[in-house]
Every structure is written in C-alpha cells, then in structure tokens.
Amino acid sequence: MKTTIFKNKIVAATLLAAACGITLATVASKTNLASADVNPKVIEIAAKKFDFTPSEITLKKGEPVILRLTSSDRVHGFMSKPLKIDTDIPNDKTKDVAVTPDTAGDFTVICDHYCGTGHGNMKMKVTVVE
Numbered sequence: 001m002k003t004t005i006f007k008n009k010i011v012a013a014t015l016l017a018a019a020c021g022i023t024l025a026t027v028a029s030k031t032n033l034a035s036a037d038v039n040p041k042v043i044e045i046a047a048k049k050f051d052f053t054p055s056e057i058t059l060k061k062g063e064p065v066i067l068r069l070t071s072s073d074r075v076h077g078f079m080s081k082p083l084k085i086d087t088d089i090p091n092d093k094t095k096d097v098a099v100t101p102d103t104a105g106d107f108t109v110i111c112d113h114y115c116g117t118g119h120g121n122m123k124m125k126v127t128v129v130e
C-alpha cells in the first residue's frame with residue numbers, strides 16, 4: 001500500500017515535472033546545490049576610501065563563511081576583535097578570510113590601517129543571528 005502511494009507520487013512528480021518542462025538537469029543541479037552546502041558561503045566585500053560595500057552583512061552563528069575582500073584604491077584594514085578578524089586588504093589582490101561567528105549580536109568591522117582623512121569613519125556592520 002505504502003509502495004503504491006510512493007510510486008503514485010513519483011508518477012505525479014514526473015508528470016508535473018514534464019508538464020512544467022523541468023528536466024533531469026534541474027534535479028542534477030539541485031543535488032549539486034546540496035553538496036555545495038559543505039563549502040562555506042562566499043561574501044564579497046569591496047573596500048575603498050572610506051567605506052566598505054556592502055556596509056552591512058548578516059551571518060549565522062556557527063556557520064562558516066568566507067569573506068572575499070578587495071580594495072580598489074589602497075591598502076585598508078579589516079578588523080573586529082569579537083569576530084576574531086584582523087587583516088589587511090591589499091589593493092592588488094583578493095584576500096579571503098574564513099570566519100565562523102561564535103556569538104550572536106551586532107559587531108563593527110573597522111579599517112585599522114590609516115588610509116586618509118575619512119579613515120576614522122570607515123566601518124561596516126556585521127550582524128550575527130542565532
């Protein structure tokens with residue numbers, strides 16, 4: 001009985017897929033998506049005098065991410081003590097920083113590499129949710 005219901009569901013799903021023009025390729029790409037979850041999400045952050053873009057990001061507590069940092073003008077700093085990040089962003093190459101936040105809350109990342117008159121206000125917000 002159970003098997004019959006299961007089979008009927010498969011038939012129904014197959015018919016639905018066919019009706020919607022969904023091919024097996026879609027299923028395959030969904031499988032790839034599932035395995036991609038093992039790899040950390042990459043978030044690109046661009047630095048320039050005197051801001052970071054985006055100026056706010058949200059991370060999940062315990063979830064590893066890669067922050068892919070670039071600078072379009074000069075060397076900037078990228079520092080947050082609570083997030084255990086302290087690096088420089090060179091202006092000639094991409095810098096990847098692995099982060100796994102262990103505390104929820106709002107944190108500020110600052111440029112701690114003096115870069116000019118607006119340097120003191122060069123920061124971004126990182127929100128870590130449970």
Ligand SMILES: [Cu+2]
Nearest residue numbers: 111113115119
């Ligand atoms: Cu700076």
